[in-house]
Amino acid sequence: MATLNVLILVCLGYVVLLFGVAFAADRMAAAGRGAWLRSPLIYTLSLSIYCTAWTFYGAVGNAARSGLEFVTIYLGPTLVMLSWWWGLRKLVRVGRTQRVTSIADLISSRYGKSNTLAICVTILAVLGGTPYIALQLQSITLSFSIFAEADPSGLYREGSSVFWVAAGLAVFAILFGTRNLDANERHHGVVTAIALESVVKLFALLAVGVFVVWGVAGGIGPMMDRIDASEIGQWNVDAGRWTTFIFLSAAAFICLPRMFQVMVVENADEGHLRTAAWAFPLYLLLMSLFVVPIAVVGLDLMPEGSNPDLFVLTVPLSQGNDWLAMLSFIGGFSSATSMVIVTAMALSTMVSNHLVMPIWLSTQGGAGSVSGDVRNVVLMARRVSIAVIMALGYYYYRLSGGGAALASIGLVAFAGISQILPALVGGLFWRGATRTGALVGLTVGFVLWIYTLLLPGMGGAIMPDSVLQNGPFGWGWLRPQALFGIEGMDPMVHSVMWSLALNTAAFCAASLLSFPSPLERLQGAQFVNVFDHSVSPAGWTGSVAQSEDLMIMTQRILGSGPAQEFFQHEAEAQGGRTSLPEPTPGFLERLERELSGSVGAATAHAMIGQIVGGSSVSVEDLLAVADESAELLEYSSQLEAKSAELSRTARQLREANTKLTQISEQKDGFLSQVSHELRTPMTSIRAFSEIMRDTDGLSAEEQTRYAAIIHDEALRLTRLLDDLLDLSVLESGRVSLNLGGDTLGSILDRAVSSALAGSHLKLKIRRARPSERIPLNTDLDRLGQVFINLISNAQKYCDADEPVLSISAHDVGGQVVIDFTDNGSGIPPEAQSMVFEKFARVGGDKAGGAGLGLAICREIMQRLGGEISYLPGQGGAAFRVRLPLAHRQAAQ
């Protein structure tokens, strides 16, 4: 009879063997040998950590209680593996292209690298993993107790043994899982050890099965008869549980952190899935092949009330086959240890990456940039988190009393971890899935799982029976196992149905209502269309001739002179003989700074990243590059706008200058004109007044004639001075308007008659009298003055043989428009802009005006609220007078 001491020795020896295998595998991988370490077979075997101690012992117990129901736990993963082509392949491809380290990393990466989400998934995974670890503790403890019963020394105590098993597994996991730090790299050693354990547990279970079928029952035929004759001899599986458990195990197979670790993170080649697609279901089939026979024989052979969970051990023991029992114990031990190692590895990676490191880095404030510091912190964080996770498992075991059936604890864990499924599947197949949706869905599912399954399962200490019976505060519709009053369901089915249904609904609704950030949308596209975005992921190539590439790039950006100088300087600083420096971190940093001066920090970082290769360009880098270019574009468009404004101002200045020059010339011309104008009458006045003074005997007739000339000239002078005075009064704004009402027709009548009166020049005036019946309320004399001026201008300057002046009036948009058009040759274009200036005169001084008439007209029209302008292209000189209508003006 094997004693406890022998058992412990065997366990320790087995652990040492595992260590040896792991160590050797790591050595081989490091040396580049051992391609078989990355073979599909090892990959498939490593997947079988799905079969834990729960599977090993609990499946038989489950079969003994409820027949074939246990098989659902294997059918789910089988279906998942069969759908590898459109499911797992995508997951693995995404995991490899995004270089994810855990399922929390994957979810966070998909939803815009949100650490909040990563923390949520981590907490969920830890809480879901806790019952599972409790399960392993329970199974090992129970198997110990079987051997202890047979041990005569009687030293065994269950309470302390659980503690020591937990502590031992923690140490084991710490030693195994945190030996090397790099979570991105594959753990060849661990994976190989797990593969070995898979073989051991399969072999152990098959050995027990073969022993039971051929050694106890006496062959397949008798075995089948015995099965039908047993108390579980009929198909007796609840349809709801059957469907739910198949679905649940399929979901958990994808979502369990340890499955994700071996399936995605440790995957060396996508092609391995092709083999695992049939080999892993085969493994599962073999694992479950002898479960029912063992259960049936156990029920037959073992005394009433013995624990069916341990038939795998107790049946060989009862038959006196100690060595088979020992083998089966090792198989169960293998199942437990491999599960705990990988779970602890996966969970501690998540905890340290998403919980501890962000907190530690924020408290350090960037002071701990020495790489050694971080390594130690990460290792420490992982070790501590493994210990904490194991402690949680131990605590859960104590709380749940350790008596519950193994299978139900495993299912609790499955239901918890399956809450990730909507966010995961949605993230892989639906681009519209958002971070908010994932967060809301996870939270809803998580809370419901805790409330409907985890807490009720932990016994009366946490959730009192009154709550279970009547709901919290007596609210019956919130009873944990009959939500919304739906009673009579299996608690498991009830919890899974509600939590996953509401989780999915919340996920979809919140995704539809929220709007993702740019990073999220980019990542979403990369995940959902991963096969369009990625070729088969290539490994990192060694950095060959990086310095040369860097040199070429730098020359392009900085110019060859400065670039060569910079590189030369760096090479000298490194003490190298060649002109190219080694691409050390310091050098790269300085180069990046140098380049960022030219192309912006993000661009420089991305360019160096491209060449040096080690770090690929992240989406943040690209976004920063886009921001920088957007800023540059903005800046340059601002410059463009400013330069356009400047050139516009310059043109205006040039125009103003030209005008000023013209005006100045006009003024000079006028001064000479005015002096001439003043001088001519003054000369004749002086001459005739001298004649009258000095000449005696002038006839009366002559005297009258000379006096008339003097009078005329004086009048002319007065008129000139009047005009000047009038203009200055108008310009200074001191004029007061004398408003009155009349129609346009009568104003024009008076103006035409006074303009044509007493003139020898003939001018035919053409008018359209019906259109002139427009009432005006304005200064009638001033307006008449404008009209007189325009008519007499036409009279004076129209050079046609039979001068005709057309006067037409329209009402245009609340304004009166009066056009004065003659049939002469008009005003030459170069003079058109000057006609309204003071002292402007067109075509010399043949009519003897002072050039003030139109200037006065313009001033008057401005005072009256209208305007006067020259209309080019009318065939002759054409002036347009605009004036507001009477009622408008009256209203003002």
Place this chain on the structure above:
Amino acid sequence: MNSGEDRKPLGVRPSPFLERQSYRRRRLMDAARLLPILGAALVAIPLLWPSQGSSEDGVPLSSAILYIFTCWALLIVISLIFGFAARRMVVSDDAEAESD
């Protein structure tokens, strides 16, 4: 799967042999996609069996075991065949098959 559809691509492209091969590959992918549905259907059949009723007309557990494990083995064999076929065929151009 469906031999009637084979004729369609023959007239369109100049190289019938290659086209036929890639056509076969597409149908192989279809088979791979359909396999889990077949599996789910087979696994769902026990839902139709009478259970928990009278002990006389129930399905004996040995028959249930035979049925489930036979289906299981069948699925594994199909998956195995597909795995080998895919390995032979997909080696050449992975990208084309993926874009389908």
